[in-house]
Structure formats: C-alpha cells, structure tokens
Amino acid sequence: MGAWLLHRLTGLFLVVYLVLHIMGLRSLADPASFEIYVTTYRNPLFKAAEVLLLGTVAFHAFNGVRIILQDMFFRSDRHKLLLYGVLVLTAAVTLIGGYPIIYPYFIAPLLP
Amino acid sequence: MKTDQELPETQVSRTRAVGWLLQRLTGVGLVLFLALHFWVQHMPTGFLATAEEYRTIMRELGEADPGFAGAVAEGKIKEALPGEHVITSRKVLERLQNPLWKTVDILLLLFAVMHGMNGLNNVLGDYIQRPLARNIVLVSCWAAALLLSLQGLVSIMEVGNW
Numbered sequence: 107m108g109a110w111l112l113h114r115l116t117g118l119f120l121v122v123y124l125v126l127h128i129m130g131l132r133s134l135a136d137p138a139s140f141e142i143y144v145t146t147y148r149n150p151l152f153k154a155a156e157v158l159l160l161g162t163v164a165f166h167a168f169n170g171v172r173i174i175l176q177d178m179f180f181r182s183d184r185h186k187l188l189l190y191g192v193l194v195l196t197a198a199v200t201l202i203g204g205y206p207i208i209y210p211y212f213i214a215p216l217l218p
Numbered sequence: 219m220k221t222d223q224e225l226p227e228t229q230v231s232r233t234r235a236v237g238w239l240l241q242r243l244t245g246v247g248l249v250l251f252l253a254l255h256f257w258v259q260h261m262p263t264g265f266l267a268t269a270e271e272y273r274t275i276m277r278e279l280g281e282a283d284p285g286f287a288g289a290v291a292e293g294k295i296k297e298a299l300p301g302e303h304v305i306t307s308r309k310v311l312e313r314l315q316n317p318l319w320k321t322v323d324i325l326l327l328l329f330a331v332m333h334g335m336n337g338l339n340n341v342l343g344d345y346i347q348r349p350l351a352r353n354i355v356l357v358s359c360w361a362a363a364l365l366l367s368l369q370g371l372v373s374i375m376e377v378g379n380w
Contacts (some may be wrong), residue, residue, distance in 0.1 A: 121334040135376035210302035
C-alpha cells in the first residue's frame with residue numbers, strides 16, 4: 107500500500123515536472139536565453155531539488171521494475187524483500203549520483 | 219465513445235491491456251534512457267562544461283552577441299563555481315550532432331511523454347467514474363501527449379545539423 111501510493115505520487119510529480127522541463131527547453135536553440143534559463147537553476151535551492159528529483163526518478167524506476175519482476179517471477183512471500191531492495195537501490199543511487207551535484211555548492215565551500 | 223459497461227467484455231479488456239502493456243514497455247525503455255540522460259546531463263562528464271570551459275564559452279558567445287554579453291553583465295548568466303559542471307547549449311549542440319544521440323533523445327522524449335500521460339490517465343481513471351468525465355480525461359491526456367511531443371521534437375530538431 108505504501109509503495110503503491112508512493113509510486114502514484116512520484117508519478118504525478120514527474121508528469122508535472124516533465125511538462126515544465128519540455129516547455130523550458132524551448133530556448134535550447136538560442137544560447138543567450140538557454141544560458142539564462144540554466145543559470146536560474148544553478149543555486150543551492152535548485153541543486154538540492156535536483157537531488158530530490160533524482161531520488162524521485164530512482165524510486166519510481168526501481169519500484170516499476172520491481173512490479174514487473176514480481177508479476178513475472180516471484181512468489182508473493184518474496185515481495186517484501188524486493189521492496190527493501192528497491193529502497194536500498196534508491197538510496198544508493200540518490201547518494202552516489204547526488205554527491206557530484208551538491209559538491210560545488212554544499213561541500214567544496216566547507217573544505218579548507 | 220462507448221463506456222466500459224456498454225462494450226463487450228473482450229473489447230474492454232483489450233483496451234485496458236494495451237494501456238497496461240504500453241506502460242510497461244515505455245517504462246522499461248525509460249529506465250535505460252533516463253540512466254543515459256542522467257549520466258550525460260547531470261554527472262561531471264565531458265558532456266557538461268567545466269568551470270574553465272564555461273568561462274571560454276561565455277567569452278566567445280559574449281563577443282559574438284552583445285545581448286549575451288549584456289546578460290552576463292547583469293548577472294543573468296553566471297560563471298561556474300570551482301568544480302561545477304554546467305549544462306550549456308554548446309555542449310548539447312555537440313552531442314546532438316551525433317545522429318545516435320539525437321535518436322536517443324527523441325526516444326526519451328516520446329517514451330517519457332507517453333508513459334507520463336498514459337500513467338496520468340490511469341491514475342485519474344481510478345477516481346473518476348462518470349463515463350463522460352473519463353472520456354474527457356482520456357482525450358485531454360492524449361492531446362497533451364501529442365502537443366508535448368511536437369514541442370519537444372521542435373526543440374530537439376532545431377539543434378544540430380540534421
């Protein structure tokens with residue numbers, strides 16, 4: 107139930123983001139407006155949001171793969187274990203992929 | 219359009235099955251395409267500009283276009299921080315010169331739009347019972363999918379040589 111709800115909520119969020127993303131890319135062919143557009147996303151708030159976005163996509167992707175796999179191959183007593191696998195993979199991808207994203211904004215300034 | 223109740227059972231299940239299968243096929247494709255997309259647009263690889271490369275790009279574009287130089291002077295286009303890798307139009311253009319990458323980006327666009335709008339239709343269908351409202355949702359989702367696909371295709375095709 108929790109995974110079902112989270113899959114649904116992350117899915118809805120990602121549809122909204124997809125629309126904003128595609129509309130944002132209208133400036134791609136014009137370097138000046140595209141660089142202005144990208145610059146608005148290059149600040150600590152949006153870098154943190156970028157990592158959250160990664161986590162949202164990672165959960166939705168791994169959970170989607172879990173749904174397909176358990177429909178096809180797994181007995182229902184294994185489903186809980188697969189869900190834990192999804193959560194571990196989501197956390198791992200978010201941390202490993204998130205680190206280089208936040209590094210210049212949150213970590214480098216702390217270094218001597 | 220007829221409602222589920224009015225259609226023969228086989229036809230209803232076939233329509234639903236197509237939506238179900240579409241969601242799974244595009245979903246599997248998206249895992250691959252989004253992994254690639256994340257790698258090239260969000261990770262510190264050669265597909266993004268380093269702080270040094272970005273400084274050069276800003277200078278060259280500023281020399282070619284006074285509007286660009288003005289945006290830099292106003293702080294609307296900022297230099298990269300040390301260690302930061304920046305998404306920039308020039309690097310995207312270089313990548314999209316490769317027909318294979320352009321194909322990947324077009325597939326990513328179409329799969330994401332189909333998966334998103336088909337998924338939205340599925341979710342809304344769980345909460346909306348009236349046949350007319352369900353049909354309005356269905357048509358709206360596919361209309362949105364069509365428009366977003368076209369808009370995205372225009373953006374992708376405007377960049378690169380073919």
